[in-house]
Amino acid sequence: MAKKIRVxxxxxxxxxxxxxxxxLNEPERCEVVAVAExxxxxxxxxxxxxKNSQIAFYGDYTELLEKCEVDAVDIILPHDLHMPAAVAxxxxxxxxxCEKVMARNVYECNLMIEAAxxxxxxxxxxxxxxxxxxWATLKRIVDSGVLGQILFWKLEHNQDVLFAENxxxxxxxxxxxxxxxxxxxxxxDALRWYGGEVCRVSAMTKTEPSRMEGECIGAVLANMENGAxxxxxxxxxxxxxxxxxxxxxxxxxxxxxxxxxYYLSGKGTWLKTRGGNDKIFEYGLDTGGEFAHIKDENxxxxxxxxxxxxxxxxxxxxxxxxxxxxxxxxxxxxxEAAYLSEKKGKMIDLxxxxxxxxxxxx
Numbered sequence: 001m002a003k004k005i006r007v008x009x010x011x012x013x014x015x016x017x018x019x020x021x022x023x024l025n026e027p028e029r030c031e032v033v034a035v036a037e038x039x040x041x042x043x044x045x046x047x048x049x050x051k052n053s054q055i056a057f058y059g060d061y062t063e064l065l066e067k068c069e070v071d072a073v074d075i076i077l078p079h080d081l082h083m084p085a086a087v088a089x090x091x092x093x094x095x096x097x098c099e100k101v102m103a104r105n106v107y108e109c110n111l112m113i114e115a116a117x118x119x120x121x122x123x124x125x126x127x128x129x130x131x132x133x134x135w136a137t138l139k140r141i142v143d144s145g146v147l148g149q150i151l152f153w154k155l156e157h158n159q160d161v162l163f164a165e166n167x168x169x170x171x172x173x174x175x176x177x178x179x180x181x182x183x184x185x186x187x188x189d190a191l192r193w194y195g196g197e198v199c200r201v202s203a204m205t206k207t208e209p210s211r212m213e214g215e216c217i218g219a220v221l222a223n224m225e226n227g228a229x230x231x232x233x234x235x236x237x238x239x240x241x242x243x244x245x246x247x248x249x250x251x252x253x254x255x256x257x258x259x260x261x262y263y264l265s266g267k268g269t270w271l272k273t274r275g276g277n278d279k280i281f282e283y284g285l286d287t288g289g290e291f292a293h294i295k296d297e298n299x300x301x302x303x304x305x306x307x308x309x310x311x312x313x314x315x316x317x318x319x320x321x322x323x324x325x326x327x328x329x330x331x332x333x334x335x336e337a338a339y340l341s342e343k344k345g346k347m348i349d350l351x352x353x354x355x356x357x358x359x360x361x362x
Contacts, residue, residue, distance in 0.1 A: 005030040005314050008070035008094075010061040010085050011077040012037030012046050015099055019074060019126070020049045022307025025300075029311040036064040061085045065092045072314055074126075074307075075099060078168040079176040080357075083108035086123065090115035095122045097310050101185045102328050104176030105336050107354040109329040116325065123325035124310050127189045128302030130322045131309065135190060137269040137296045138252060138261055142194050146273060147256030153195055153230035155187035156251040161236035162211060170212040173357070178214020180205065181335045184234040189331040190252060191222070191230055193322070197330065198222045198230070202347045203338035208237060220338045241265070261294075269294045 007023060007030050009016065023032050034056045035046055043057050058064040061077065065088060072095040075085045083103045086096050096116065102125045103109045116123040129135045141147065161169070161179070168174040175182050180203070192198065200223040205215035216236040224230060241249035253262040259273035270291040298305070312319035337348040 003315075004028070005072055005311055006070045007032045008034040008036070008064050008068055008073045010036045010064065010073055010075045010089075012039065012042045013076060015076050016046070017049065018128070018301065018303040019076060019099075019307065021301070022304040024050065025304055026308055026311050029308075029315060034058060034064050034068040034070060036061045062088060065089060065094070070094060072097065078174045079104055079182070080174045083112055086112040087115040090119045090121045090123070093119055093121060095124075095314055097124050097126055097307070098325075099126045100128075100189070100328075101176060101181055101335070102325060102332050104173075104181065104357050105354070106329060106333050106352065107356050109325065109332050110354055113325050113329065122313070124313075124321055125323045125325055125328040126303065126306050127186070127323045127328060127331070128306050129186050129190050130193055130302070131305035132302035133296035133298035133300070133305075134263055134269045135252070135302070137294050138254070138263045139194055141261045141269070141271055141294065142254060146259055146271070147254065147261060148258030150195055150226070150228045150254060150256045152228060152255040153191055153224075153232075154251070154253045155191055155230070155232045156248070157183055157187055157234040158238050158240045158247065158249055159183075159236050160239045160242060161216065172213035175212070175214055177335070177339055178205065178207070178212060178218070179216050179234045179236045180218040180220065180338055181214075181332075183236075184218060184220065184232055185331050185335050186250070187232045187234070187252070188220075188334045189323075189328065191232065192331060192334070194252075194254065195224055195226065195228055195230070197225045198334050198337075198350060199225045200347050200349050201334060201337045201341055203341045205342055211236065218338070220334075222334070269296075 012035055023030055032050050036058045038059045047053050047055055073089045075098040077085055079101055082098055086098055089096050163169045201220055203220045206217035207215050218234050220232045222230040240247035249265040251264050261271040263269045271294050272291040309319045309321045313321045337352050341348045
């Protein structure tokens with residue numbers, strides 16, 4: 001597909017502001033021609049966001065597919081609509097980019113994958129952290145072997161999340177559970193990318209009804225197939241990342257036998273070996289026994305880089321797409337296993353048995 005890609009966007013909510021720059025950054029490769037957004041009061045702002053007064057608007061994703069000629073779609077709908085929108089798009093021979101989380105459970109992910117396979121289309125998930133330059137730097141450090149055998153991972157996500165009473169995020173069935181499925185999947189996906197597959201999980205959650213039906217705080221303990229241990233947590237009831245002198249938004253830390261490294265939002269990616277003054281990693285840095293800042297010159301956001309790679313793939317160009325649905329389904333599986341762990345009060349071994357939403361025991 002060497003032509004300019006005609007893109008239809010399904011949904012005009014908050015995350016559109018993160019996706020739009022990715023399309024605007026590739027004017028030679030794509031054109032956003034349609035948006036499915038029923039709230040007409042948003043249309044003017046969306047046209048301004050894309051600097052395009054000719055964008056066509058449709059009441060929902062089914063109308064867009066029926067009435068507009070597009071090559072590919074970008075799904076940024078509530079999570080419960082990811083599967084039906086992706087399946088419908090694949091049946092109309094449209095390539096799909098879907099915002100995380102891929103779907104509410106493994107069962108729905110399988111339906112999305114099968115629809116793409118049956119119709120000869122592609123399914124890519126916008127797990128933007130894999131395309132974020134500083135998160136990718138941590139990946140290169142781990143892959144270099146400079147840390148030795150990996151022993152322990154700690155990944156955190158902190159926000160003060162309070163949406164309006166009628167917001168879909170408050171609805172457990174729309175979000176796919178709560179904070180773990182919605183946003184700790186950033187950390188789960190990164191853990192799998194960095195350190196390989198998870199084989200067993202245990203989890204606990206805390207629900208605060210004034211915030212949402214599902215959990216707003218969760219902690220997941222995971223055993224990795226390679227023997228490492230991982231601790232992942234999400235807190236949607238903290239002011240830490242916005243308050244002056246607060247803590248952080250996201251934090252990824254890895255400990256190995258020969259060193260350790262971390263990414264801290266707002267501070268970047270850092271590395272320290274146990275060799276003290278040894279020259280380290282591909283940059284030839286001398287740490288002097290302290291943590292060294294490992295920089296990346298790519299200033300784009302993860303979403304911008306993800307969309308760029310997706311468009312290159314659709315046009316048959318060299319690309320670095322990292323988040324095909326056939327892989328990301330395992331991220332959803334870890335989150336679903338965490339819910340099963342709390343419900344059953346025991347550790348859960350992976351893989352789990354897929355079941356439709358409402359029948360899986362979550």
